[in-house]
Amino acid sequence: MATIIETKKLNLWYGDNQALYGIDSELQDKEITALIGPSGCGKSTFLKTLNRMNDLVDSCRIEGTVMFNGKNIYGDKINVTELRTRIGMVFQKPNPFPMSIYDNIAYGPRLHGVKGRKKLDEIVERSLRQAAIWSETKDCLKKSALGMSGGQQQRICIARALAVEPEVLLMDEPTSALDPISTGKIEELALELKKKYSIIIVTHNMQQASRISDKTAFFLLGKLIEFGDTEQIFNNPQDRRTDDYISGRFG
Amino acid sequence: MKIRKDTAEFLFKIIFLICGIAAVFCVLAISIYLLISGIPAILEIGLKDFLFGTVWKSEKSQFGILPFILTSIYGTAGAVVLGVPLGILTAVFLAKAAPPKIAEVIHTCVELLAGIPSVVYGLTGMTVLVPFIQKTFNLSSGACLLSAILVLTVMILPYIISVSETALKAVPKEYEEASLALGATQTETWFRISIRAAASGIIASVIQGVGRAIGEAMAIIMVSGNVANMPALFASVRFLTTAIVSEMSYAAYGSLQRNALFSIGLVLFLFILLINGLLRLVSERNSLK
Numbered sequence: 001m002a003t004i005i006e007t008k009k010l011n012l013w014y015g016d017n018q019a020l021y022g023i024d025s026e027l028q029d030k031e032i033t034a035l036i037g038p039s040g041c042g043k044s045t046f047l048k049t050l051n052r053m054n055d056l057v058d059s060c061r062i063e064g065t066v067m068f069n070g071k072n073i074y075g076d077k078i079n080v081t082e083l084r085t086r087i088g089m090v091f092q093k094p095n096p097f098p099m100s101i102y103d104n105i106a107y108g109p110r111l112h113g114v115k116g117r118k119k120l121d122e123i124v125e126r127s128l129r130q131a132a133i134w135s136e137t138k139d140c141l142k143k144s145a146l147g148m149s150g151g152q153q154q155r156i157c158i159a160r161a162l163a164v165e166p167e168v169l170l171m172d173e174p175t176s177a178l179d180p181i182s183t184g185k186i187e188e189l190a191l192e193l194k195k196k197y198s199i200i201i202v203t204h205n206m207q208q209a210s211r212i213s214d215k216t217a218f219f220l221l222g223k224l225i226e227f228g229d230t231e232q233i234f235n236n237p238q239d240r241r242t243d244d245y246i247s248g249r250f251g
Numbered sequence: 252m253k254i255r256k257d258t259a260e261f262l263f264k265i266i267f268l269i270c271g272i273a274a275v276f277c278v279l280a281i282s283i284y285l286l287i288s289g290i291p292a293i294l295e296i297g298l299k300d301f302l303f304g305t306v307w308k309s310e311k312s313q314f315g316i317l318p319f320i321l322t323s324i325y326g327t328a329g330a331v332v333l334g335v336p337l338g339i340l341t342a343v344f345l346a347k348a349a350p351p352k353i354a355e356v357i358h359t360c361v362e363l364l365a366g367i368p369s370v371v372y373g374l375t376g377m378t379v380l381v382p383f384i385q386k387t388f389n390l391s392s393g394a395c396l397l398s399a400i401l402v403l404t405v406m407i408l409p410y411i412i413s414v415s416e417t418a419l420k421a422v423p424k425e426y427e428e429a430s431l432a433l434g435a436t437q438t439e440t441w442f443r444i445s446i447r448a449a450a451s452g453i454i455a456s457v458i459q460g461v462g463r464a465i466g467e468a469m470a471i472i473m474v475s476g477n478v479a480n481m482p483a484l485f486a487s488v489r490f491l492t493t494a495i496v497s498e499m500s501y502a503a504y505g506s507l508q509r510n511a512l513f514s515i516g517l518v519l520f521l522f523i524l525l526i527n528g529l530l531r532l533v534s535e536r537n538s539l540k
Binding site for chain 2: 051053056081082083084085088089091093095096097098099107108111112157160161164
């Protein structure tokens with residue numbers, strides 16, 4: 001398996017508060033990596049450093065390197081908007097734009113210059129199919145995406161992210177606002193998508209991590225405590241703090 | 252003790268009700284008064300001749316108000332064409348891009364702009380803008396529709412800016428984040444997502460600006476030349492409002508001229524009703540979302 005993202009000595013501060021401490025990690029291509037840990041442990045912050053969404057926070061300061069396909073994304077010659085098309089993101093709360101389902105999916109491609117009805121139609125259908133929501137939306141593409149259920153909205157958001165053909169998909173607790181059935185569908189979808197994409201998912205739900213991920217990273221107080229095969233992390237954790245967390249003694 | 256409290260409660264409810272009714276009463280009184288005093292002249296002149304007559308010469312008993320109607324519409328439209336892009340871009344800058352200190356300075360200026368009495372706008376326009384226009388375009392007089400449009404533009408700006416800014420600030424951050432995460436730049440995000448999501452608020456701000464512009468009299472009478480011509484950019488013109496102001500003082504009581512001025516008031520009132528209706532429609536659609 002090839003490494004797609006590698007972080008070295010990644011430190012991050014919000015103002016004077018250090019939120020990440022020297023994170024060294026290697027994330028593998030075409031795998032699902034789960035980031036787990038109690039609230040405020042830095043796992044979402046870590047996720048957002050990978051597509052530079054932390055740039056939006058004024059007080060945020062970052063040291064260290066994040067190599068994506070061998071290039072430091074915090075280097076000088078990086079085009080952030082291009083980076084974000086290659087590393088897509090799905091958010092905790094489903095956030096489709098207040099426009100039609102079609103326009104939601106076509107938003108990214110249009111942004112990057114795709115024109116022509118036929119080409120866009122193709123992209124929209126392909127993306128919705130990939131996100132396993134085509135059958136539910138094909139008859140109402142012109143309707144507002146806000147009229148769909150939460151689970152459907154989240155899959156539309158996944159389709160929207162896939163429409164710009166990223167290599168990596170970051171998912172920030174994508175099912176925490178959803179009911180169990182919708183959650184199940186998103187998990188199935190993630191397993192399907194990893195054939196083509198590398199997925200990094202933050203989750204509070206440890207069953208979810210053990211069900212779908214290949215690798216698991218356990219964060220605590222801004223440090224990466226343990227990182228390894230999911231099976232090993234859950235069955236035979238090397239660090240006592242990992243053991244305490246996954247067996248529910250805290251967090 | 253209990254009874255006294257109840258009585259006080261009851262009394263206050265009555266007082267509240269009376270206060271509420273006062274506003275309703277004023278509107279009703281004005282509407283009825285305008286109808287009663289505006290309709291006779293229209294009947295005497297004939298609705299078609301009144302609304303679509305192109306000549307207003309009160310000394311010859313010619314009372315066609317088409318020049319006033321068109322001037323009011325052109326003047327307002329001109330102010331909207333200039334003021335809306337300027338106002339919206341300022342609002343985007345304030346809501347999204349401006350560093351806090353700069354935003355504060357601009358806010359203060361916008362508030363001041365809203366608070367300047369219209370006669371001061373008129374005075375400044377008359378002494379600065381009108382001579383400037385006269386020189387720039389080599390006219391015999393700079394008091395014309397263009398000057399009025401420029402003054403109106405500045406007057407509606409604060410409305411457009413502050414209401415649009417509020418609407419833009421209310422756009423959920425999640426929308427903008429999603430757009431950025433798809434590789435949009437910040438500017439692309441503001442134009443494609445933020446303005447779109449705030450559209451109904453922005454439209455409301457524009458309608459408010461239109462209401463303000465169409466009802467303005469004092470500032471524009473001082474810069475527009477005040478002759479009842481059909482409107483042209485460099486012509487001396489009269490608006491619906493300024494037509495009333497300029498003749499009311501010498502129109503003989505009970506004369507057709509005076510009654511026709513009331514009819515103009517009625518037309519103006521209908522315009523304002525229409526604009527308020529539109530505003531209601533937009534804000535209702537907004538609240539449904």
